[in-house]
Amino acid sequence: MLEGVKVIDFSHYLPGPFASLRLADLGAEVVKVEPPTGDLGRSLAYLFEANNANKKSIVLDLKKEADLQIAKDLIKQADIVIESFRPGVMNRLRLAYEDVLLINEAIIYCSITGYGQQGKWTSFGSHDLNYMAVTGVLAQLKDKTGRPVHPSLTFADLIGSIVAVEQIVAALYHRERTGKGMYIDLSLLDGLLAMMNNHFVIEHYTGKKNGIEQLAGTIISYYIYETKDERYMSLAALEKKFWKNFCLAAGKPEWINYHHSPARKENPVFQEIVQWFKTKTLPEWIEFSQTVDCCLTPVLEAGEAKAWFSKEDYRKMIHITKERIDVATRYDNQIFTKRKQAPQLDEHRQEIIEKWQKE
DSSP states (O other), rough: TTTOOOEEEOOTTTTHHHHHHHHHHHEEEEEEEEEETTOOGGGHHHHHHOOTTTEEEEEEETTTTHHHHHHHHHHHHOSSSEOOOOTTTTHHHHHHHHHHHOOOTTTTEEEEEEOOOTTTTTTTOHHHHHHHTTTSGGGGGGGGGGOOOOOOHHHHHHHHHHHHHHHHHHHHHHHHSSOOOOOOOOOHHHHHHHHHHHHHHHHHHHHOOOSSGGGGTTTTTEEEETTTTTTTTEOOOOOHHHHHHHHHHOGGGGGGGGOOOOOTTTTTTHOOOOOOOOSHHHHHHHHHHHTTSSEEEEOOOHHHHHHHTTSSSOOOOOOOOOEEEESSSSOOTTHHHHHHOOOTTTTTTTHHHHHHHHH
8 A cells, every 4th residue: 555655764662663564564665774773672672573574774873974864865765754762852863854854845754752842741751651641541440449550551652653654644645635745743642642532521521530431340231250260251242132142141031121230249130140250161151252142252361362363264463483473563464475574783774775876
């Protein structure tokens, strides 16, 4: 879809590289510009491998005039620039948007930062947990004592990357119609704040802090139940037909009228369901869920989910060989034939310089 589109990526670690990985999987040619020490993410080998497939690497010391000129030559031929430094860094390197416009006025330039280019927090140091905390997202993930649960997914980084690609693709379409490039000021807060849309509106008008009440583990038909082998099943039978199927399969038609009743100890039907889930193991519940249409699925661990979605009979988004594992950023049965492993530092220097200078 993006064949012929050229991306220069100055970013490190996760948000920028995951964004350019998604662009590479869409067909764009991505050149990683790395300092002599490499992308800081190279110190986390698996993280680097996961987010830098299908890219080419060139080392440039942007403090040196010769290397700065090479960067400018690459930008002159590019469609997109991605950078994730703190505000002001690209200015000091003489590669800010205003500098780049003098080289390529049609460029789409995306700056990914924690808090954006404007405001009192622009230089405030933070990481994913901080962004989740200040946007209200972390407060939605609490245990029964009310303590926020520490997530192992970096939601701000990953969602921010997806939002970046969304805006870059929209900017490409805008340029196609108008011939004009664009500057994208993307904060990692943006995606999280947009994701809190329902919660903010509901809180504003009702004072309720946890969004749609029925989706917050408060009713028996939308709840996570423990199994006999101390695993978990997620039941999401919100619609009457799914709840009815569940109750009838359990041999408990009397449960049907309790569809939206509270998931509390005082509710005898809830207690019955809790105990019923403890009569079967996770594999037994998986078998049950595949024969009864009731929105029931297992809570899988990473390795189990990896095994499921690397098979042809499920939606194959994961490809595993003896040498490596690839996780697709979109569903495309050809994506794994096009994927190349993450580059070695400066691996493509000569190829990049020769090819892009010719163009």
